[in-house]
Amino acid sequence: MTIGTLAPVCAALGDETRWTILSALGEGDASASALAGRLPVSRQAIAKHLAVLQEVGLVEPVRVGREVQYRVLGSHLSDVAHRLDAIGAEWDRRLAAIKEIAEGL
Amino acid sequence: MTIGTLAPVCAALGDETRWTILSALGEGDASASALAGRLPVSRQAIAKHLAVLQEVGLVEPVRVGREVQYRVLGSHLSDVAHRLDAIGAEWDRRLAAIKEIAEGL
DNA sequence: ATTGACTGCAACTTGATGGTTGCATGTCAA
DNA sequence: TTGACATGCAACCATCAAGTTGCAGTCAAT
Known part of the structure; x- marks a missing residue:
């Protein structure tokens, strides 16, 4: 359950x-x-701001003629969300286990 | 699907x-x-840092004698994660719809 | 060819923030 | 009661990041 590159995305x-x-x-x-x-x-x-968002993969540039349009990447946001969810669940699981031990005699 | 208080948690x-x-x-x-x-x-x-984390609800202080211990709140992190996931899914849904219209004539 | 619009780069200002040290306060325990 | 340890508050410093303005480069269209 590596935290890895999570902080930069959250900062963005x-x-x-x-x-x-x-x-x-x-x-x-x-x-x-x-x-x-x-x-x-x-x-x-x-x-x-767009450069920052692109850096962390939340947005993608698309050239259209002479202008550069940006597209939001929802799937990447969802990926991040799932990793956060897993971490939160892990915390709860561990604390529940500790509580279990503490009570269980 | 209000963004609301999402930015402060992410900043933390x-x-x-x-x-x-x-x-x-x-x-x-x-x-x-x-x-x-x-x-x-x-x-x-x-x-x-603990004050910041407490501010956004990721952590909770618990007095134990003369010291103050902090407990991580995994469920809150999961809540945030679910909101992010929903937003990402919404983006994808909308862009798919736009693409549909553009292609489908 | 020239004009207008869009992009990209650079310098600068300023406020927020992560970090430090120092000191005062509070509270448990011998 | 007194000492030791933990917290809380405040001042201060340095860096970073958000925002600005200004200018140069490109590309399309008239």
């Missing part, structure tokens, strides 16, 4: 602005410029 | 040191001082 998901971006991309692919039109931050700020 | 999970702490707590409750004995950071630093 720890920013509200990035959730706003992900949420927007969830309704369809979009470029940094297009997103900058809807959100109250500069295009460059959005580009940085 | 975005730090390697906090994962080390959580991992240690996963093997049994421990106080800040006890953790400081095993980890290469000061007790105060650990106390701050």
Whole structure:
């Protein structure tokens, strides 16, 4: 049950602005410029966020003519979610076992 | 499918040191001082991390005599994981639908 | 060919955060 | 009651990250 690369993904998901971006991309692919039109931050700020999200595999660039659209990768988010779930379950299992021993005489 | 308080929890999970702490707590409750004995950071630093983790509900303090032990809350981590999974699945579902429309004429 | 729009890179500012040390407080136990 | 150990609070430092502006490079369309 290796933690491995989990922290960077969580760090990427720890920013509200990035959730706003992900949420927007969830309704369809979009470029940094297009997103900058809807959100109250500069295009460059959005580009940085997209780079972070791409780095951890939550988003994927797709060239369309001269612009670069970004696509959200739901399956990767689900993968991360499953790993977190497994860790949480493991903690509960272990603590239950400890409690068992403590009570059981 | 509200995002709500998801970002703060993810931000808390975005730090390697906090994962080390959580991992240690996963093997049994421990106080800040006890953790400081095993980890290469000061007790105060650990106390701050525990405060962050407690803030987002990943950890719970338990007074034992004069010391304060912390217990990891696996079920809460699993809750978060399920919410993330649902969001990822929703993204995939929507993009599949869009693709369907684009192809299916 | 030129113009306009989109991308990419770089420098800078600023606020948040992880870390430290020092000291005060509190509480168990001999 | 007094000493030892644990917590809590505060100040401080350094680094990182989010955001900005500005400019250069590309590519499509007129």
